[in-house]
Amino acid sequence: MHVPDGMINLPVSAAAGVVAAGAVAASLRGARRELGSGPLAEGHGAERTAPLAGLVAAFIFAVQMLNFPVAAGTSGHLLGGALAAILVGPYTGVLCIAVVLLMQGILFADGGLTALGVNITVMGVVTVIVSYGIFRGLLRVLPRKRRSVTVSAFVAALVSVPAAAAAFTLLYAIGGTTDIPIGKVLTAMVGVHVLIGIGEAAITALTVGAVIAVRPDLVHGARGLAAPLKLRVDGELVDAPAPAAGPAVPVAARSPRGLLAAGLGTALLLAGVVSFYASANPDGLEKVAADKGIDKEVEEHAAADSPLADYGVKDISNARLSGGLAGMIGVGATVVVGSGIFYVVHRRRTTNAPGSSGPSASASASAEQA
Amino acid sequence: MNTQPPPSLEVRGLAYAYPDGHQALFGVDLTVGRGERVALLGPNGAGKTTLVLHLNGIHTAGAGSVTVAGLPVAKRNLAEIRRRVGIVFQDPDDQLFMPTVREDVAFGPATSGLRGAELEARVVAALTQVGMAEYADRPPHHLSFGQRRRVAVATVLAMEPEILVLDEPSSNLDPASRRELADILRALDVTVLMVTHDLPYALELCPRAVILSEGVIAADGPTRKLLGDAELMGAHRLELPFGFDPTSVASR
Amino acid sequence: MGAGHAHKLYRHGHSPVHALPPHCKLAAVLCFVLVVVSTPREAVWAFGLYAVLLAGVAALARVPAGFLLRRMLIEVPFVAFAVLMPFVVPGDQVQFLGLSLSVPGLWGAWNVLAKGTLGVAASVLLASTTELRALLLGLQRLKLPPMLVQIASFMIRYGDVITDELRRMSIARRSRGFEARGVRHWGVLGKSAGALFIRSYERGERVHLAMMSRGYTGTMPVIDEMTASRAQWTSAAALPLSALAVCLLGWTLL
Numbered sequence: 036m037h038v039p040d041g042m043i044n045l046p047v048s049a050a051a052g053v054v055a056a057g058a059v060a061a062s063l064r065g066a067r068r069e070l071g072s073g074p075l076a077e078g079h080g081a082e083r084t085a086p087l088a089g090l091v092a093a094f095i096f097a098v099q100m101l102n103f104p105v106a107a108g109t110s111g112h113l114l115g116g117a118l119a120a121i122l123v124g125p126y127t128g129v130l131c132i133a134v135v136l137l138m139q140g141i142l143f144a145d146g147g148l149t150a151l152g153v154n155i156t157v158m159g160v161v162t163v164i165v166s167y168g169i170f171r172g173l174l175r176v177l178p179r180k181r182r183s184v185t186v187s188a189f190v191a192a193l194v195s196v197p198a199a200a201a202a203f204t205l206l207y208a209i210g211g212t213t214d215i216p217i218g219k220v221l222t223a224m225v226g227v228h229v230l231i232g233i234g235e236a237a238i239t240a241l242t243v244g245a246v247i248a249v250r251p252d253l254v255h256g257a258r259g260l261a262a263p264l265k266l267r268v269d270g271e272l273v274d275a276p277a278p279a280a281g282p283a284v285p286v287a288a289r290s291p292r293g294l295l296a297a298g299l300g301t302a303l304l305l306a307g308v309v310s311f312y313a314s315a316n317p318d319g320l321e322k323v324a325a326d327k328g329i330d331k332e333v334e335e336h337a338a339a340d341s342p343l344a345d346y347g348v349k350d351i352s353n354a355r356l357s358g359g360l361a362g363m364i365g366v367g368a369t370v371v372v373g374s375g376i377f378y379v380v381h382r383r384r385t386t387n388a389p390g391s392s393g394p395s396a397s398a399s400a401s402a403e404q405a
Numbered sequence: 406m407n408t409q410p411p412p413s414l415e416v417r418g419l420a421y422a423y424p425d426g427h428q429a430l431f432g433v434d435l436t437v438g439r440g441e442r443v444a445l446l447g448p449n450g451a452g453k454t455t456l457v458l459h460l461n462g463i464h465t466a467g468a469g470s471v472t473v474a475g476l477p478v479a480k481r482n483l484a485e486i487r488r489r490v491g492i493v494f495q496d497p498d499d500q501l502f503m504p505t506v507r508e509d510v511a512f513g514p515a516t517s518g519l520r521g522a523e524l525e526a527r528v529v530a531a532l533t534q535v536g537m538a539e540y541a542d543r544p545p546h547h548l549s550f551g552q553r554r555r556v557a558v559a560t561v562l563a564m565e566p567e568i569l570v571l572d573e574p575s576s577n578l579d580p581a582s583r584r585e586l587a588d589i590l591r592a593l594d595v596t597v598l599m600v601t602h603d604l605p606y607a608l609e610l611c612p613r614a615v616i617l618s619e620g621v622i623a624a625d626g627p628t629r630k631l632l633g634d635a636e637l638m639g640a641h642r643l644e645l646p647f648g649f650d651p652t653s654v655a656s657r
Numbered sequence: 658m659g660a661g662h663a664h665k666l667y668r669h670g671h672s673p674v675h676a677l678p679p680h681c682k683l684a685a686v687l688c689f690v691l692v693v694v695s696t697p698r699e700a701v702w703a704f705g706l707y708a709v710l711l712a713g714v715a716a717l718a719r720v721p722a723g724f725l726l727r728r729m730l731i732e733v734p735f736v737a738f739a740v741l742m743p744f745v746v747p748g749d750q751v752q753f754l755g756l757s758l759s760v761p762g763l764w765g766a767w768n769v770l771a772k773g774t775l776g777v778a779a780s781v782l783l784a785s786t787t788e789l790r791a792l793l794l795g796l797q798r799l800k801l802p803p804m805l806v807q808i809a810s811f812m813i814r815y816g817d818v819i820t821d822e823l824r825r826m827s828i829a830r831r832s833r834g835f836e837a838r839g840v841r842h843w844g845v846l847g848k849s850a851g852a853l854f855i856r857s858y859e860r861g862e863r864v865h866l867a868m869m870s871r872g873y874t875g876t877m878p879v880i881d882e883m884t885a886s887r888a889q890w891t892s893a894a895a896l897p898l899s900a901l902a903v904c905l906l907g908w909t910l911l
Contacts, residue, residue, distance in 0.1 A: 039735045041694050041772025048694075063804050082875045083865050084804060086502065089811020090819070090861030091854075096812060097819045098850050113850070122854060134808045141683075141792060142666055144780035145731050147773060148690050212698075213765025215746050237840075241847020242854065250855050461870050484872055492870045498818055499863040504790040504810060508880050513871035515878030524880070544790075546817050564871065 037139065038154050038203070040147030047210025052152025058160045059133050065126030069255065084127075091123050092131040096138075098242075116162030116199070117170075117192035118239045122246065124255040125167040132159035153206055161202040166195035170256050184257045185244040192239035196232035200224040411475035412438045413568045413596035414460065418469035420620075421455060429455040431620035432469065437568065439474075442590075442597040444607035444628055447617035448642035453600045456617065457570055460598075461490040474567045488517055491561030495572045497553035501545035506537065506556050509545060513564040531563035532556075535589050551582025555589065568596040575603045604632055604645055608654060616641050629654075668785045673892070674718035675786050678885040679795030681893035686783045688897035692904045693775045698768040700907030704775065710899055711778050718786045728781040735773050739766040789813055794883055807877055811864070819857055826852065 043051070063084075070083040095115040115135075120128035133155045139145040146154045170191035177183035204224050208217045247254050414437040422428040429452040437443050447453050458464045459471055462478045471478040473489050494500045503509035510528045519527060532538040535555040545553055554574070561569060574590070575583050587610055590597060601607050607614055607628055614628040618641040624631055631637065632651035638644065645651065674682075689707075696703050715725055746762030787795070793813065797806045826849050830837075837846055885893075 040776030245851025
């Protein structure tokens with residue numbers, strides 16, 4: 036999905052660049068808090084940002100090389116936006132994806148330099164905000180169990196991919212250099228990306244599930260589920276921040292529950308429809324394979340050489356335009372995306388009110404229930 | 406022991422519990438004189454790493470005190486303490502985080518404000534001490550494991566520390582690299598505290614050893630004597646390699 | 658797409674292009690791409706001239722054409738996208754080899770192909786004549802937030818280390834007879850990814866400890882000061898300036 040130079044006109048690219056720069060600037064500040072507010076990082080937020088975000092960026096970079104076979108020799112790989120947001124938090128997630136994209140653009144010419152803002156906005160900011168919003172929202176609605184975390188991760192990742200496609204289509208509608216009927220583009224983009232999203236969702240959920248089984252404290256989006264204190268052999272000193280007097284969940288925060296339930300319902304229905312489609316039409320999964328993994332040989336040569344020296348062509352032609360998919364899918368996905376964005380905005384407003392930091396407030400709130 | 410004041414390292418009644426309540430140290434007392442080479446032995450989970458992280462103020466003592474060359478480890482002294490205490494971590498990849506060997510070795514001194522020719526001289530001196538001067542412009546991940554360990558030692562030497570703390574220095578080294586590192590360490594004119602499971606290495610390099618077990622110093626004495634005390638060793642889950650007899654090894 | 662990619666990003670050399678300070682080169686490439694993107698698509702000859710300019714730089718840098726072209730395979734995805742355009746864009750149709758193609762679609766495809774390809778070629782030239790580390794320093798000189806540069810340099814430093822871990826895990830899986838074949842094996846791969854994350858994060862924490870142990874307080878010390886002379890800036894500016902001339906000519910001749 037890396038947008039090349041010349042696909043989106045300059046004014047819109049510049050505007051997207053401003054959005055991306057703003058998001059990165061906000062994330063630089065926010066990441067400091069995220070990485071500093073962990074269960075064992077008292078006061079080291081600023082110093083921890085570079086090494087931790089750098090390592091997570093390297094992880095995202097590497098995991099994009101981990102190949103997931105789909106069927107008969109085809110395979111896909113992870114895009115990682117939702118995964119990063121859930122594992123390390125939205126701010127750090129945006130930072131990591133932005134750095135990965137920056138490096139891919141400069142080192143591998145993957146994604147145009149003038150389109151860097153577009154790429155960061157679409158693949159970093161939109162995926163992270165949408166997936167994290169949905170993830171947190173679902174966690175609040177679902178019972179407090181580990182399974183809920185994986186389910187939420189699944190849905191969040193599932194929606195984040197078509198959301199990015201929809202965002203790209205929007206940018207293309209405003210600043211595309213060629214007039215393609217936008218309705219057609221949207222349908223095709225979102226439709227194809229729902230299918231891609233299934234792969235992304237399954238892998239994200241499995242990965243989050245694997246992390247939460249071993250180190251639940253590392254899953255930023257689910258800190259509330261872990262015991263508040265953790266032994267860490269090589270961690271640093273924390274003054275046991277007892278779950279003292281966490282601000283009670285604001286009443287307002289509960290209100291989007293109905294909305295979220297509706298969103299969840301839609302997403303599940305969507306997943307059902309799509310999987311029906313996929314099983315009824317064997318081409319479906321193959322299309323995912325073609326879109327997500329032209330790189331069936333990447334595994335071999337990634338194993339043969341260092342990733343920096345050797346970079347496979349990935350996620351080919353996500354923009355492949357084929358009208359075969361039902362418009363309903365597109366519409367459904369956009370509804371979910373819309374409600375996700377609404378929820379994030381809403382939540383930001385409500386959690387910023389109690390003070391210090393959003394994640395820890397909700398973490399301590401949930402610790403009370405646990 | 407306490408011949409010349411002040412000692413490089415003085416730990417008094419150090420106790421520490423992790424935030425979850427798990428207590429790792431139960432009153433450690435340890436004095437290391439200037440220029441001494443001391444081996445810190447102990448089974449897994451004895452609190453060795455916890456103790457090491459107190460020495461440069463990454464952990465803050467729950468009770469008791471740590472003093473480095475007369476300067477207490479406390480928040481206001483942290484910058485100076487971290488210059489004086491050089492820790493070489495077990496995995497050199499963790500320690501070598503800069504893009505080239507030269508920049509990595511320069512990192513510590515540059516953080517404390519050194520610039521230009523003085524900085525360069527410091528880097529060259531440190532790399533020469535570990536025999537890695539000609540690798541200055543290489544990226545660390547292109548070096549062999551033994552070379553990376555040596556560069557890790559250089560990164561710390563460049564800060565001209567009062568005391569060098571090594572966490573498992575011989576782990577993962579082939580015999581030749583192991584011996585080369587031993588030669589380097591022996592040639593250094595600096596206080597050394599060496600955390601290790603490698604008992605022959607401890608005997609080879611450190612005249613004195615202490616055993617940390619269950620959060621306290623359980624024994625303190627000449628390395629050869631401790632290693633020869635089968636009962637003491639067994640009580641603290643320390644085992645000599647098959648066929649190794651500390652009493653028969655000539656001291657260096 | 659297999660073995661063709663097995664090569665280094667950077668080609669060592671001593672050409673005048675290699676010798677330019679990285680921030681000059683970065684700025685030059687960025688300006689060049691900006692100029693290319695703002696050229697009207699109808700000025701077909703202008704894109705030809707841009708290609709000649711880049712070929713000139715490549716010759717000066719002694720980067721062989723084969724190397725350049727192989728690296729440019731990265732653009733295959735959007736070539737596929739461009740190829741579809743003449744078929745889906747509505748508008749006047751032309752018949753070509755029995756196919757009905759739309760004229761605006763053809764222009765659109767040309768636009769993306771020409772501009773995208775030139776952008777890719779310029780970036781590839783930059784990366785093959787500038788060392789990784791120098792690129793990072795150049796970004797810092799161009800006032801990218803230092804924290805971002807730090808994150809990027811950690812990513813570069815540990816990219817290899819982490820991919821190595823990934824490879825070892827893959828070897829360990831295969832040594833125990835596991836071969837990922839289909840969707841039902843995703844669980845195992847997901848666990849690998851999870852384990853990889855934990856290792857990466859924990860390494861990040863250890864790196865942080867190691868940094869603090871050497872006095873790190875959040876800012877990187879300046880070790881290599883980089884400066885560019887006026888002459889260096891001028892020679893770096895040659896590429897975007899001549900491109901700008903072509904672009905302006907393109908607009909006036911339209």
